[in-house]
Amino acid sequence: MKKFLRILKWVGLVVALIVIGLIVAVYTLKDRTFETPAIVIKASTDSAVIARGKYLVYGPAHCAHCHTPNDKMSLVDEGQMVPMSGGRLFELPIGNIYTPNITSDKETGIGAKSDEEIARVMRYGVKTDGHALFPFMPFYDIAESDLLAIVSYLRTLEPVKNKVQDNTYNFMGNVVRAFIMKPEGMKTKDRPKILATVNPDSTTQYGEYLARYVANCVGCHTDRDLKTGEFTGPEFAGGFKLPGEGNMELTLVSPNITPDPETGVMYNWGEEMFIKRFRQGRTIKESPMPWGPFSRMSDLELKALYRYLKTVKPVKQDNGPTVVKTADLK
Ligand code: HEC
Numbered sequence: 001m002k003k004f005l006r007i008l009k010w011v012g013l014v015v016a017l018i019v020i021g022l023i024v025a026v027y028t029l030k031d032r033t034f035e036t037p038a039i040v041i042k043a044s045t046d047s048a049v050i051a052r053g054k055y056l057v058y059g060p061a062h063c064a065h066c067h068t069p070n071d072k073m074s075l076v077d078e079g080q081m082v083p084m085s086g087g088r089l090f091e092l093p094i095g096n097i098y099t100p101n102i103t104s105d106k107e108t109g110i111g112a113k114s115d116e117e118i119a120r121v122m123r124y125g126v127k128t129d130g131h132a133l134f135p136f137m138p139f140y141d142i143a144e145s146d147l148l149a150i151v152s153y154l155r156t157l158e159p160v161k162n163k164v165q166d167n168t169y170n171f172m173g174n175v176v177r178a179f180i181m182k183p184e185g186m187k188t189k190d191r192p193k194i195l196a197t198v199n200p201d202s203t204t205q206y207g208e209y210l211a212r213y214v215a216n217c218v219g220c221h222t223d224r225d226l227k228t229g230e231f232t233g234p235e236f237a238g239g240f241k242l243p244g245e246g247n248m249e250l251t252l253v254s255p256n257i258t259p260d261p262e263t264g265v266m267y268n269w270g271e272e273m274f275i276k277r278f279r280q281g282r283t284i285k286e287s288p289m290p291w292g293p294f295s296r297m298s299d300l301e302l303k304a305l306y307r308y309l310k311t312v313k314p315v316k317q318d319n320g321p322t323v324v325k326t327a328d329l330k
Pocket residue numbers: 056057061062063064065066067090097098099100102110118121126127128129132133134136137139150154167
């Protein structure tokens with residue numbers, strides 16, 4: 001018995017040391033910064049380049065949906081050029097994340113940052129302060145021409161002074177930051193070749209480009225772990241549970257948009273119907289989908305999206321009702 005107690009004491013001590021070690025590791029690693037390969041970019045003043053940037057920012061890339069306060073969403077939906085002064089709150093299992101001010105204000109926005117630093121946010125998922133970004137903005141494989149268009153347009157934004165609150169992370173959030181968060185898009189081997197330039201057209205190739213790298217349909221219409229952003233389900237088959245927009249008591253479940261005859265919501269839609277649905281905009285008030293910005297996509301781009309989604313592998317996956325009470329999930 002005595003021997004047993006002695007062993008127990010040692011085991012307890014070792015466990016305590018491991019726990020302390022882990023906690024120390026979390027607190028030393030949570031604020032780590034990253035180096036990324038250099039990016040060569042210089043904002044353009046060409047009006048066509050800037051116009052393309054503006055179209056992407058307020059349209060398919062929906063930057064304006066996220067970089068504006070929550071209570072301005074309906075104005076963004078209507079198509080107003082709400083300044084992207086940040087402050088939208090995402091309440092996640094890891095803590096509270098606020099979108100930064102991306103207007104040209106030198107103090108509170110990105111006015112003092114270089115073109116390279118801003119491009120790096122999108123290409124590698126590393127913030128201008130060197131920290132890895134939570135995977136809200138998977139633009140890692142966006143074409144060079146579109147990256148240039150976006151950066152060039154951001155440079156034209158009027159400065160708006162708005163100091164956004166710092167993110168707050170709980171312990172789990174710090175564990176994720178310490179051990180899981182890292183720059184993205186650095187795996188050159190299995191990374192698809194970045195396109196130098198894209199020409200908007202109605203091909204499935206361009207549709208895939210939008211669905212994956214610009215509009216991020218894949219990011220919401222694939223099941224994933226909300227703590228790490230890790231994909232856990234088949235692509236485009238939905239089932240990802242997102243907090244209701246402006247109403248945490250509701251959870252929205254993204255539908256299956258693969259062409260499965262039984263469980264794919266778009267299976268019976270023709271191209272006209274798809275375009276009409278996108279032009280219609282938001283029908284569920286609490287939906288986190290940026291319907292407003294998407295409603296302003298060109299016919300050409302909507303056709304491309306539709307045609308691409310019809311080529312995706314059908315997945316039989318019934319995700320149940322789209323709107324559920326958050327309390328019922330626990
Ligand atoms: C789904 C929401 C969402 C979308 C869409 C989005 N962002 Fe962001 N963005 C964020 C969040 C959240 C952060 C901060 C994340 C963090 O702190 O980890 C951020 C960070 C940034 C930063 C970093 C600022 C800095 O000082 O480091 C820039 C620049 C930026 N976004 C620009 C853009 C642009 C340009 C677009 C469109 C092409 C865009 N964002 C689309 C949510 C979004």
